[in-house]
Amino acid sequence: MKKxxxxxxxxxxxxxxxxxxxxxxxxxxxxxxxxxxxxFELKALDGxxxxxxxxxxxPVVINFWASWxxxxxxxxPEFVRLYxxxxxxxxxxxxxxxxxxxxxxxxxxxxxxxxLFPVLLDEKGxxxxxxxxxxxxxxxxxxxxxxxxDKVIGVVDPKTMEDKFRQLIP
Numbered sequence: 235m236k237k238x239x240x241x242x243x244x245x246x247x248x249x250x251x252x253x254x255x256x257x258x259x260x261x262x263x264x265x266x267x268x269x270x271x272x273x274f275e276l277k278a279l280d281g282x283x284x285x286x287x288x289x290x291x292x293p294v295v296i297n298f299w300a301s302w303x304x305x306x307x308x309x310x311p312e313f314v315r316l317y318x319x320x321x322x323x324x325x326x327x328x329x330x331x332x333x334x335x336x337x338x339x340x341x342x343x344x345x346x347x348x349x350l351f352p353v354l355l356d357e358k359g360x361x362x363x364x365x366x367x368x369x370x371x372x373x374x375x376x377x378x379x380x381x382x383x384d385k386v387i388g389v390v391d392p393k394t395m396e397d398k399f400r401q402l403i404p
Contacts (some may be wrong), residue, residue: 265365267385271296271376274361276329276354279341282351284327292377293402294325298372299361301330301339306371309389310347316399317351323403326351331370333359375402 265272275285286294297313299306317326330340332355342355356362365374375384375398384398 235398245373265374265382265385267382271374271382272364272379274364276356276361277353279337279344279353282352284354286376286380288376289325289378292325293323293378293404294327294376295399295402296327296329296365296374296376297357298367298370300335300363300370301343302335303370305389306343307347309371309395310343310349312392312395314348315392316348316396320399320403321350324396324399328352329354329356329361331359331362331367332357333362375399377402384394 271286273286275283276281295311295313299310311327313326317324328344328349328351330343330353332340337355337357340353340355343349354361364370369387371387372391373386374382375386376382383401386395386398390398
């Protein structure tokens with residue numbers, strides 16, 4: 235009887251250890267400054283599919299937003315201005331949280347603010363989950379080599395935002 239209990243204890247210990255190790259490995263993959271941006275592929279309002287790989291070394295700002303988000307409305311004109319200024323050097327992926335928004339809302343928002351950059355639709359919420367987006371707006375600044383160099387939660391002033399764009403330019 236004691237042998238069975240010992241075997242059971244050892245098995246439980248090994249299962250717990252395996253779960254802990256797999257969890258700690260996943261922490262390395264979280265989108266953090268100094269780590270590679272997790273890859274993704276999403277359809278956009280224009281019907282095309284976009285991915286980080288498709289950028290071919292071009293830096294990108296990945297902005298998570300929704301049409302019902304007040305702070306997103308505040309920062310939208312700044313993204314439009316910065317895209318007009320840096321579009322040859324930096325891409326913007328405006329990832330709409332379509333799982334808690336609507337395609338119609340995203341389209342109306344993009345038209346209202348004059349988005350010329352891709353508006354990606356995260357309809358199942360998978361990309362926002364991968365990027366651990368808990369509040370919006372949230373933006374990731376990714377160098378051409380795929381390394382995350384900065385992250386912003388919420389709205390920042392225009393000068394700070396432009397400085398963050400400039401740090402992406404090689």
